[in-house]
Amino acid sequence: MSQNLVNAMADLEETALVKEVKALQAQGTPALEIIQKLQEGMNIVGKRYEEKEYYLSELIMSAEIFKEAATLLGGDLSAADSHSHGTFVMGTIYGDIHDIGKNIVTTVMSCNGFKVIDLGVDVATADYLKAIQEHKPQVVGISCLLTTAFDGMKECISAIEAAGLRKDLKILIGGGPCDQTTADYVGADAYCKTAQDAVEYSKKLLGIQ
Numbered sequence: 001m002s003q004n005l006v007n008a009m010a011d012l013e014e015t016a017l018v019k020e021v022k023a024l025q026a027q028g029t030p031a032l033e034i035i036q037k038l039q040e041g042m043n044i045v046g047k048r049y050e051e052k053e054y055y056l057s058e059l060i061m062s063a064e065i066f067k068e069a070a071t072l073l074g075g076d077l078s079a080a081d082s083h084s085h086g087t088f089v090m091g092t093i094y095g096d097i098h099d100i101g102k103n104i105v106t107t108v109m110s111c112n113g114f115k116v117i118d119l120g121v122d123v124a125t126a127d128y129l130k131a132i133q134e135h136k137p138q139v140v141g142i143s144c145l146l147t148t149a150f151d152g153m154k155e156c157i158s159a160i161e162a163a164g165l166r167k168d169l170k171i172l173i174g175g176g177p178c179d180q181t182t183a184d185y186v187g188a189d190a191y192c193k194t195a196q197d198a199v200e201y202s203k204k205l206l207g208i209q
């Protein structure tokens with residue numbers, strides 16, 4: 001059943017995808033599991049784009065379809081936890097406008113009791129510095145989907161350190177092309193593959209069960 005969802009996302013079959021999401025919801029499949037399947041489909045979209053089977057118009061369409069599915073899941077994702085565990089500042093690094101993954105991470109962190117400050121996309125280093133000074137987060141997240149923006153993350157993290165703001169917070173990075181090697185290269189504290197990993201890392205950091 002969920003393979004149908006991966007295929008519907010990859011093939012940009014909007015009607016079939018909506019039907020699959022609703023069916024999985026009706027069966028009680030957790031929203032994060034559904035998102036994971038959608039992400040698998042998006043990875044196939046990305047590969048088809050790389051292989052020139054898809055063009056920019058298909059990438060744009062995939063984003064629209066993904067957002068529609070995420071809207072259907074909205075209620076399931078926001079089984080809100082009313083405690084405030086800590087503050088999470090998050091943005092997509094400058095030069096990069098991808099925001100689907102960032103929005104999932106902010107929603108899931110918020111549902112798990114973190115106060116989220118979402119800086120948006122194409123975020124300049126100065127805006128991260130300003131937000132850290134103002135909100136004093138325990139965790140900062142940087143999303144990056146473009147390998148060409150890795151140096152932007154590196155520069156941003158160095159600037160956070162140079163401004164003396166690094167000691168009381170941890171910096172997480174994530175996004176399709178990132179991995180542990182990227183985290184080491186840019187000087188982040190950790191790489192997280194999924195939104196749930198970000199929650200687990202942050203809770204562990206703050207000693208929350």
Ligand code: B12
Nearest residue numbers: 046096097098099100101141143146147174175176192198
């Ligand atoms: C949809 C999409 C677009 C949409 C984005 C719409 C939007 N509102 O975001 C549009 C059409 C605008 C777009 C544009 C471009 N795109 Co694009 N895009 C994609 C695509 C297909 C899916 C991305 C996505 O949303 N995935 C689904 C989400 C849920 O996954 P995710 O972002 O990885 O997030 C999850 C985890 O990674 C994690 N996570 C993400 N961020 C963070 C951060 C933290 C702190 C943590 C803890 C976790 C975390 O949590 C999320 C949930 O689990 C990818 C292919 C791919 N495989 O990723 C290409 C892809 C990223 N794009 C690519 C390219 C080249 C471009 C363009 C340059 C194309 C062009 N010629 O203009 C432009 C760039 C514009 C810019 N300056 O940013 C390339 C990048 C290649 C590279 N090596 O850098 C990719 C990989 C496609 C490819 N294979 O060639 N794109």
